[in-house]
Amino acid sequence: MGLFNATYALSGQIDTEVVEGERLARHTSYRIGGKADLFITCHSYHALRRTIEVLAREQVPWVVIGKGSNLLVADTGYRGAVVTLGREFSHFSLDEEGRVLTAGAGALLARLVNEALTRGLSGLEFAVGIPGTVGGAVSMNAGSRKEWIGSVVRDVVTYRPGAGIRHYGRGEVTWGYRTSTLPRDEIVLEATFELEPALKQDIRERMERSLARRRRTQPIGKASCGSVFRNPPDRSVGAMIEECGLKGYRVGGVEVSPVHANFIVNNGTASAADVASVIQHVHRTVKETYGIELQPEVKFLGF
Incomplete structure (x- = not known):
């Protein structure tokens, strides 16, 4: 992986900001996540195209994110480049x-x-x-x-x-x-x-x-990714999770919201591992109770 070459090629380019070792907790609504090797902000289409071309040439994995509102980043971060869109795209x-x-x-x-x-x-x-x-x-x-x-x-x-x-x-x-x-x-x-x-x-x-x-109906003000699972046809995920007795279920600093059971919230001390553990427990319990395989809405990065 030509991470050094990619960093060298992109640093100082017009309309491109490159930060090494950026903590992704700063860029997700969960306020959780380790460092990305590169965090690149592209302020124009030309900058975006050049960035993706360089990353592909140097075989550096990459992902584009917005404000990270439906994203859970691993505690170990992401081995690759996180790309975000800047001025021209606003x-x-x-x-x-x-x-x-x-x-x-x-x-x-x-x-x-x-x-x-x-x-x-x-x-x-x-x-x-x-x-x-x-x-x-x-x-x-x-x-x-x-x-x-x-x-x-x-x-x-x-x-x-x-x-x-x-x-x-x-x-x-x-x-x-x-x-x-x-x-x-x-x-x-x-x-x-x-x-x-x-x-x-x-x-x-x-x-x-x-x-x-x-x-x-939602835990506004709490750090979360919004709805964790999609609703199956004609069913409410929140209602099913609540009927399983999981409202208020906790692991570390993570809790199934007492307000809405399809929201898993960070109470301030959560790790990504805590969140993943709660998601897996909810998924497993609902499947055992209803025979329904819930589909996550949250995106996982670095796992």
């Missing part, structure tokens, strides 16, 4: 008709929701309070079983390493609960959202209702 623009909003993949989803409100555009109210970036939200089709971001996506632009930019129109992507047919080996660069004009007061009221529901 833009917003509105078309001439005032209904189509384009956002860079590195922009915060919260900013996108507020941009829509500011411009009197409806369709993203359900996403208020969901953490992370636009790119991450589009990649995982963030939302609930009833409302998800893919329903308002018109276009997606991606980068396919070794091939270049790709464009996907609405009819070329199939969206489902926590899924889409966007290729997993491509990096989302930006997305375009087709929204409906509405009164700002009406939009704000829907956002407030949605946020109030989240605050009432």
